[in-house]
Amino acid sequence: MSARGGRVRPVGLGVLVGALLLVALSGLPTAIAGVPSDDGRVLQAAGCHEGVEATEARECLVVGGKRSRPLVMLFGDSHAAQLRPALEEVATRHQLRLAQLTKSGCPVAVVDSLGGRVDPHPDCTSWRKSALAVIRRMNPDTVVVASSYHYQDLQSGEGSAASVADYFKTWRSGFRKTLGSVTAAGRPGVVVVRDPPRFGNDLAACLAEKPGKSGVSCGLSRSEAVNDTNRGVWSVETAVSRGMAKTVRLDLTDEVCTSSFCSPVDVRGLPRYFDGNHFAGDFSVSLWPSVSGALAKVVRMPPSKVDGLTAQRSRGRLLLKWRKAMPGSAKNLSYRTTLTPQRGWRSKGAKSYACSGRKARCRTGRVPANAVYKVSVVAVTAAGASIPLKASTRKLK
CATH class of the missing domain: 3.40.50.1110 (SGNH hydrolase)
Known part of the structure; x- marks a missing residue:
């Protein structure tokens, strides 16, 4: 190397x-x-x-x-x-x-x-x-x-x-x-x-x-x-x-x-x-x-990878939360979140969802009971994007 x-x-x-x-x-x-x-x-x-x-x-x-x-x-x-x-x-x-x-x-x-x-x-x-x-x-x-x-x-x-x-x-x-x-x-x-x-x-x-x-x-x-x-x-x-x-x-x-x-x-x-x-x-x-x-004050660096992801089901919706990322060398930290139904759930009416914004959370529309989603959360600033946090709602609490 x-x-x-x-x-x-x-x-x-x-x-x-x-x-x-x-x-x-x-x-x-x-x-x-x-x-x-x-x-x-x-x-x-x-x-x-x-x-x-x-x-x-x-x-x-x-x-x-x-x-x-x-x-x-x-x-x-x-x-x-x-x-x-x-x-x-x-x-x-x-x-x-x-x-x-x-x-x-x-x-x-x-x-x-x-x-x-x-x-x-x-x-x-x-x-x-x-x-x-x-x-x-x-x-x-x-x-x-x-x-x-x-x-x-x-x-x-x-x-x-x-x-x-x-x-x-x-x-x-x-x-x-x-x-x-x-x-x-x-x-x-x-x-x-x-x-x-x-x-x-x-x-x-x-x-x-x-x-x-x-x-x-x-x-x-x-x-x-x-x-x-x-x-x-x-x-x-x-x-x-x-x-x-x-x-x-x-x-x-x-x-x-x-x-x-x-x-x-x-x-x-x-x-x-x-x-x-x-x-x-x-x-x-x-x-x-x-x-x-x-x-971050002396080198250009993107935000840190997000961690601490949790998922809660309430009134037929999913609420995802995570710990705030360290912003790196730029301000105006925001997040891009996607939820994709895992195999088999799309045919049962599960839809894909996406969120973007500065809050460390994402709320979906109504989802089928027990539907399993693949989740990706990326922190973003002008200095770049973080490594995506990827998880399955099956393993989240």
């Missing part, structure tokens, strides 16, 4: 989850009870994700499709890789292609960290240069960049350990260099994603003792989970990216936190995190509407 002239290595499975979640400053993560270690989405992400030792980036297409479809590139370290399930959901629903360039312990910004070694992390430096070359070669329509903000062994420009002030100064310089390189590569759109709230390394142990909804007590105050380093680096990235053409920022903090408290579990008691600082796969998927909204 190819993408804009480049050879693409397909996604593989069977890679250890640890390879995905290795972070330079904190070592291998500990899996949380309730999040299966063989989480399919996490393993799939590892198929494109590189470990610490990798020195050369490779083209890896997660979601393919026609070359006419916009190509989105995910770029960064393991904190970028955790967004892959959300982006895959967006790409599938909105008819985009998705490629992944991620490596453990290697932030987007052109900075040096020891990576747990005596000398600066040469594998990261060479990999990042290679990754930028891949971006130029694949020429994506949009690049999504994300990194951990917590590299305790970050080196200053003078080659010594960065102080607090040096940390932000060094990150600002390195982030500006990377964004300059990315935007120069065919001037794609850019989505800068804030590093999410961070919990302690003891989160796994805490949630093992307090499963389900009681896990909320393992949370932290917002000021602890979103600490000074997070706020400082986000301020730097915001300042650098503000004013750049086709560049937007995505802050997912409120998906985890209230105004004062951050919880590692949702209202159902399901874990949001795989370890103390990486999203669980299912939680990442649930973030797709927020990610969709950000991408």
Whole structure:
């Protein structure tokens, strides 16, 4: 499979989850009870994700499709890789292609960290240069960049350990260099994603003792989970990216936190995190509407596929309802719905029906009792039409 002239290595499975979640400053993560270690989405992400030792980036297409479809590139370290399930959901629903360039312990910004070694992390430096070359070669329509903000062994420009002030100064310089390189590569759109709230390394142990909804007590105050380093680096990235053409920022903090408290579990008691600082796969998927909204600002994309279709019979008529689609990059979302009698029902007097309009519903005229219809619902904007939702009323409630 190819993408804009480049050879693409397909996604593989069977890679250890640890390879995905290795972070330079904190070592291998500990899996949380309730999040299966063989989480399919996490393993799939590892198929494109590189470990610490990798020195050369490779083209890896997660979601393919026609070359006419916009190509989105995910770029960064393991904190970028955790967004892959959300982006895959967006790409599938909105008819985009998705490629992944991620490596453990290697932030987007052109900075040096020891990576747990005596000398600066040469594998990261060479990999990042290679990754930028891949971006130029694949020429994506949009690049999504994300990194951990917590590299305790970050080196200053003078080659010594960065102080607090040096940390932000060094990150600002390195982030500006990377964004300059990315935007120069065919001037794609850019989505800068804030590093999410961070919990302690003891989160796994805490949630093992307090499963389900009681896990909320393992949370932290917002000021602890979103600490000074997070706020400082986000301020730097915001300042650098503000004013750049086709560049937007995505802050997912409120998906985890209230105004004062951050919880590692949702209202159902399901874990949001795989370890103390990486999203669980299912939680990442649930973030797709927020990610969709950000991408829609920088890349042309049709509406998402409709879901949640239901059918009710009342007074001899059918009423179809569905959840509203995400509009993509254009406004004035509308729907086209058709109902076609299945074989045998036309001879019994069943007629075809069609609806169009902005409401997420369609009401038919009178239909024979128990008549079965094939249903198709398409969301439409000026940016295009969604993938049709197709169903049979036999299977709808």
